[in-house]
Amino acid sequence: MFDEYRKLFPVAAQKIYLNHAAISPFSTRVTDRLEWFLDERQFGSIDVFQAADELRQKTRQTLAQLINARPENIAFITNTSEGFNHLVNGLQWQPGDEIIIPDCEFPSNMYPFLNLERKGVVVKKISAPNGIVDFSRIKEVVTNKTRLISISYVEFSNGFRNDLPTIGQFCKDNGILFSVDGIQGLGALPLDVEACQIDFLSNGGHKWLMGAMGAGFMYIAPQLFKKLEPAFTGWLAVENAWQFLDYRLDLLPDARRFEYGTANFLGLMALSASVELLSEVGLKNIEQHLIHLGGILVSELGKLGLTFVNSKDKAHWSGIYSFKAKNADALFRELESSQIVCSLRNGLIRIAPHFYNTEKEMEELIRVVKKFYK
Secondary structure, three states, X not given: OOHHHHOOOHHHHOOEEXXXXXXXXXXHHXXXXXXXXXXXXXOOOOOOHHHHHHHHHHHHXXXXXXXXXXXXXXXXXXXXXXXXXXXXXXXXXXXOXXXXXXXXXXXXXXXXXXXXXXXXXXXXXXXXXXXXXXXXXXXXXXXXXXXXXEEEOEOOOOOXXXXXXHHHHHHHHOOOEEEEEOOOOEOOEOOOOOOOXXXXXXXXXXXXXXXXXXXXXXXXXXXXXXXXXXXXXXXXXXXXXXXOOOOOOOEOOOHHHHOOOOOOHHHHHHHHHHHHHHHHHOHHHHHHHHHHHHHHHHHHHHHOOOEEOOOOOHHHOOOOXXXXXXXXXXXXXXXXXXXXXXXXXXXXXXXXXXXXXXXXXXXXXXXXXXXXXX
């Protein structure tokens, strides 16, 4: 079903691109949208604020539909780190408050919380050997001072998909805020913030969402929105923003209050087109395809001596497939020279296909690996 969509990705005619966990290539849907925007800025109306803002609001609605949220709970941000900084700086913290985070998290989901240690907040880093999070270890260290648990939907190094519904329900039952880094999951997998009881989600747009660098979004659940104060503000965060000299700090009643100045509209134009495409394809369809491709990789590369470092339980699989391999550095260079693009992360060969990748491409990767070891 993806053959027609594959034509939208010119990169597929040049190389086998399997590095979507780092950054995705643009589709022609995205470049067409960007060309429209650039033409308008260069030759057309020049002031494209109104038209771009209309697309921004449409994208807010599309993202809300993708995660089963309401548009008023979505705010646009530049990257995942910015979202978490809104969270940590918008809450009132007391010395001794505890935050629990697995020790395998990407730094975007660690440093903003570590920055609270100067206020006496305790960040508990929970051991997750080989990037596999055992939630029972997290529950063991929860105390009456635990205020927040933050975790990735999918762990960046090995693709381990965390059981968000179970963790979210635990947090709700114990009065703990549940924060999620969604960047390695959403776009490859479906995500329902209500079913997962997520209070806060931060998500950059240049990986699985297939947008541009510097444009992403955050979700703030209604119950958290009442507690979260904007750490920054600006002229577009208020009611009647175009009455320039009124100077009334009447913050907007929804998540737009966190969008305090001129947006990265160029990045948002890319994101608008990419999320429209993903919504059209269907995240459930994408998930099924990626699990299927992953099954081929796990089976065939395993026969060649590579060790899959994720759980064998497919419930924890995602779009990322990482392998321990003999002479991994040299194998990585061989794949590069064969025009197969993946990543080398912490000594692991990380393979991350998306929906337009094919079984034949997986077979070609396997052929190159087999040849290398022979």
